[in-house]
Amino acid sequence: MTPPDPIFAAIDATWPAASIVHAGGFAVREGRGGGGRVSAASLDGPFDQADIAAAEAAHRAFGQLPRFMIRPGEDPLDAALAARGYGVVDPVAAYAIPVAQLAGPVPPITAFAIWPPLQITRDLWTESGIGAERQAVMDRVSPPKTAILGRTEDRCAGAAFVALHQKTAMVHALAILPDLRRRGLARHMMTEAANWAQEAGADTLALVVTRANVAANALYRSLGMTQTAAYHYRIAPAEAAE
Numbered sequence: 001m002t003p004p005d006p007i008f009a010a011i012d013a014t015w016p017a018a019s020i021v022h023a024g025g026f027a028v029r030e031g032r033g034g035g036g037r038v039s040a041a042s043l044d045g046p047f048d049q050a051d052i053a054a055a056e057a058a059h060r061a062f063g064q065l066p067r068f069m070i071r072p073g074e075d076p077l078d079a080a081l082a083a084r085g086y087g088v089v090d091p092v093a094a095y096a097i098p099v100a101q102l103a104g105p106v107p108p109i110t111a112f113a114i115w116p117p118l119q120i121t122r123d124l125w126t127e128s129g130i131g132a133e134r135q136a137v138m139d140r141v142s143p144p145k146t147a148i149l150g151r152t153e154d155r156c157a158g159a160a161f162v163a164l165h166q167k168t169a170m171v172h173a174l175a176i177l178p179d180l181r182r183r184g185l186a187r188h189m190m191t192e193a194a195n196w197a198q199e200a201g202a203d204t205l206a207l208v209v210t211r212a213n214v215a216a217n218a219l220y221r222s223l224g225m226t227q228t229a230a231y232h233y234r235i236a237p238a239e240a241a242e
Helices: 007-014 049-061 075-083 119-127 132-139 185-200 214-222
Strands: 019-023 026-030 041-043 067-070 087-098 111-114 145-152 155-165 168-176 204-210 226-235
Touching: 007 155, 007 168, 007 204, 007 226, 019 049, 026 049, 041 049, 049 075, 067 075, 075 226, 087 214, 111 185, 119 132, 119 145, 119 155, 119 168, 132 168, 145 185, 155 185, 168 185, 185 204, 185 214, 204 214
Parallel strands: 041 067, 168 204
Antiparallel strands: 019 026, 026 041, 067 226, 087 204, 087 226, 111 145, 145 155, 155 168
């Protein structure tokens, strides 16, 4: 099996599951409502049908319907899950850029790096669908980490989370209020994230985004970010039907 891209270690470190158990050839994450990324199983080594069944049982012990992350080079697992009736959801692209390429001046009173996050930052996440369970994921990340608060038109309008793993800073949970989008705020917040990452000692700024989010993919490409990896999930038939 091809070793996974290092981006996956950065994802796990900067958006961690509540716990992980090893079942068969899989690492199975306990999400506690923190989203699909922290509720998925990933392949640890060779597997067979009994290993898949063991991972399914571990998911259900957590109160989760089974979900598997399919990374590059894991076509046999993809095929095995398809044969069991699992459906594909959330194809994801990973983007990265050298920090020095994106770091730079940000207009005054536009974006701030602050940890712990201000209540207005948490409120912005909640209003954007990033509720208490996902914010709990951020809280359990080991430092260094920060929140980015964005302002436009004299209003607090955006929030993001950034955390460091080795030399990679990962951006998560970037959200802009719908009525204040397309004003350049996300671009300024990404620049501020790069500024923070540079000060924290990172040489790369990275993130992951669903391919279905066309506007976000276009933004990241316009910033000069390059797609470095891709993955998707397979979910159990009962979950796919919901």
